[in-house]
Amino acid sequence: MSATAVIGCQWGDEAKGKIVDLLTDRHEIVVRFQGGNNAGHTVVCEGQTYKLSLLPIGVLRNGITSVIANGVVINPKALLGEISGIRARRELPAENLLISDRAHVIFPWHMAEEAILESSRKGEKIGTTMRGIGTCYRDKAGRTHAIRMGDLCHVGTIRDRIQAVAEEKNRLLAPVSPDHQPLDGAQIADEYLGYADQLRPHVVDTTAYLHKAIKAGKRLLFEGAQGALLDVDHGTFPYVTSSNSSGAGLHSGSSVPERHLSRVIGVVKAYTTRVGGGPFPTELDNPIGEHIRQVGREFGTVTGRPRRCGWFDAVASGYGARISGATCLSVMLLDVLSALDELKICTAYEIRGERTTDFPSRVEDLAAAVPVYQTLSGWKKDITGARTLTDLPREARVYLDTIAELIGERIDYVSVGPDRAQTIVCGQDGVSAT
Numbered sequence: 001m002s003a004t005a006v007i008g009c010q011w012g013d014e015a016k017g018k019i020v021d022l023l024t025d026r027h028e029i030v031v032r033f034q035g036g037n038n039a040g041h042t043v044v045c046e047g048q049t050y051k052l053s054l055l056p057i058g059v060l061r062n063g064i065t066s067v068i069a070n071g072v073v074i075n076p077k078a079l080l081g082e083i084s085g086i087r088a089r090r091e092l093p094a095e096n097l098l099i100s101d102r103a104h105v106i107f108p109w110h111m112a113e114e115a116i117l118e119s120s121r122k123g124e125k126i127g128t129t130m131r132g133i134g135t136c137y138r139d140k141a142g143r144t145h146a147i148r149m150g151d152l153c154h155v156g157t158i159r160d161r162i163q164a165v166a167e168e169k170n171r172l173l174a175p176v177s178p179d180h181q182p183l184d185g186a187q188i189a190d191e192y193l194g195y196a197d198q199l200r201p202h203v204v205d206t207t208a209y210l211h212k213a214i215k216a217g218k219r220l221l222f223e224g225a226q227g228a229l230l231d232v233d234h235g236t237f238p239y240v241t242s243s244n245s246s247g248a249g250l251h252s253g254s255s256v257p258e259r260h261l262s263r264v265i266g267v268v269k270a271y272t273t274r275v276g277g278g279p280f281p282t283e284l285d286n287p288i289g290e291h292i293r294q295v296g297r298e299f300g301t302v303t304g305r306p307r308r309c310g311w312f313d314a315v316a317s318g319y320g321a322r323i324s325g326a327t328c329l330s331v332m333l334l335d336v337l338s339a340l341d342e343l344k345i346c347t348a349y350e351i352r353g354e355r356t357t358d359f360p361s362r363v364e365d366l367a368a369a370v371p372v373y374q375t376l377s378g379w380k381k382d383i384t385g386a387r388t389l390t391d392l393p394r395e396a397r398v399y400l401d402t403i404a405e406l407i408g409e410r411i412d413y414v415s416v417g418p419d420r421a422q423t424i425v426c427g428q429d430g431v432s433a434t
Contacts, residue, residue, distance in 0.1 A: 002027075002262050003220040006330075007247045008227030009266040009320030011236075011274035013300070013307060015332040016267045017041030019413060020057045020223045022420060027221035029213055030058030033253030034071040034243040036106065036136070037078040038129040039225035040300065044419055048089065054079045056223050059086055059097060067206050070102035071243060071253020073136040074149060076195035099199060100206040101150030107162075107192070109169040109183055110135040116177045137242035145169070152192060153200045162189040207255040214260055222250055222261075228320030229274075236363055239278025247324030258325070266326030266409065268317045270334040270399070273298055273307040279367040282310035282346045296336040311373070313346040314406035319359035321407050330413035331400060335422075340378040345402055346371040376402060384417040389424060 004023060008014040021043045024030055037053040043060060044050075050060060054074065058066035068074065079099075086092050110132030118130065139145045145165050151158055166185030173180045213220065228246035229235045235245070243249060247264055251257055271292055274280050283289065289309045292298065298307040321329065337343055348357045349369035360366045379393035386392050392400075392414075404411050414424040 003214075003222070003256070003260045004263045004265065005222040005224065005247060005250055005261055005324075006265045006267060007224040007250075007324040007326065008245070009229075009268050009317050009324060009326065009329075010227045010272055010313075011229045011280075012039070012225075012227035012245070013273055013275065013298075014227060014267040014269050015042075015415060016224060017043045017052070017057055018332065018415060018418070018420070018423070019265060019267055019330050020221065021060065022413070022423060023221055024058055024061045024064055027058075027064070027219040029065045029067060029210075029218055030056040030221045030223055031067045031069055031210070031254050031256075032056040032072055032223050032225065033069045034245060034249045035225035035241065036073040036131065036133040037075050038131050038133045038241070041223075041225075042418075050086070050089075052082060055082045055086065055097070058221070058223075059092055060090070062091075064096065066097050067210065067254075068097075068099045068103060069206050069210070069254040070100040071249060072100070073104045073106055073133055073140070073243075074099070075106040075131065076152070076192060076199060078131075080195060080198055097202050098204050098206050098209060099149055099202045101148065101153070101203050102205075102207065103149045104136055104140045105147050105149060105152050105192070106132045106136045107147070107165070108132075108188060109166065109173070110139070112173060112177075112180065112183070113169070116173065116180075134242040149199070149203050153196045153203045158196075159189045159193065162192060210254065210256055214256065220256070220260075222254065222256075224250075224324075228324050229316060231323070234323050236278050236366060239276065239363065246320065247326070261325075264325045264327050265330050265412065266321040266324055266328070266407075267330045267332060268312075268321075268403070268407075269296075269332050270312060270337055270403075271296075272310045272313045272316070275300055275305055275307050279363060279369070280308055280310060281316075281349060281366065281369045281371045282313045282344075283308050284310045288340070291339070292336060295339070296333055311344045311346060311371070312403065313371070314403065315346055315349055315357055315359055317403075318357075318407045321409060326409055328412040329404065329407060329409050330415070331403060331411055332415040334396065334400070334414055335382075335384050335416045337399075338379060338381060338383055341380065342378050343376045343399060344373040345376065345399075345406065347374050347406060348372040374402065384422060386416050386424060387421075389414075389426060392424075 056066035058064035163185030226245040
């Protein structure tokens, strides 16, 4: 069996969607295994641009089964909106989309709780998307108030369950928020049972399905959301998401053991971005950073928020690649850097007088980190038409070689534009530029 994972090695937004889309035709099943509708992929397919948050990219290809696995938290209204948007533009048979009965459901109280928590936080905000992702994961861990897709779609006592949880949430929220509008449990139950009626044909035991697929030798493609540096255990805590967004989350989020993976593609931008709060050692709060933002269209797929931009950070990206088990790299948006005279890559940090190439676990240490840069020449040429490595200017190839050497993995793909065709496939030998 051939199973491939595509994982972001930075703070998300690495353009993973393009690589997943590029590889989808070589696989039979595409699996989304963590996160919720706080993540977004922009994909150009057959001349049309699609923006997906919950749906795996496999829905854009005929004959591909797309799986939303157990590690995802689902807002049913948002999911149905995405399904409707896709069906308005192309066919989406029910059997082509499977939703885990173990995936947890986001309810209105999760959004209400998240808004209260973020507004009451003193100091720098975490930067949540306010979509109830974190509070749903919190209820999942707490168990008492958690409701899963299998529960929602099971005809029985779920109406009473929803109303009971709504009443408990009202008792918890009213004392901490004078502006809290009481949740109407009966109304929420009516709304969500309507969603369940529409989603029920898709809801199955995806754990059993995936293990049968493995036994049958099916080719699986795992689609990571967000990035390794936002991983709740391994990222820049507390400025992280609420799931394991590195490769470490693949097994728990899908039920598929790591031993079935034959390839893990670590995706990085040719520079670095992040959204929301938290330290960012190579951030460029200057005209160069603004240039990268505008040329790279660095605004959130889901929220539209401007992304913070900076030089490529090999310390952070290398750490993200290691914890995700990357076996090769894909370097995205190389074309965005084409107008710059010189480029810098962070090769180490100076933290309170000590130099290190280890990514710090404490956010206070990362905030104190001063990047140590290697300066390289820019290429000042349009590379969007490049289709092979030899089409790239020598300076661009040197830049790629430097990234590969610092991270310690070969580069198998280089993206030089948003279109699927604007991708250099380097092959198993990786980048050998000079």
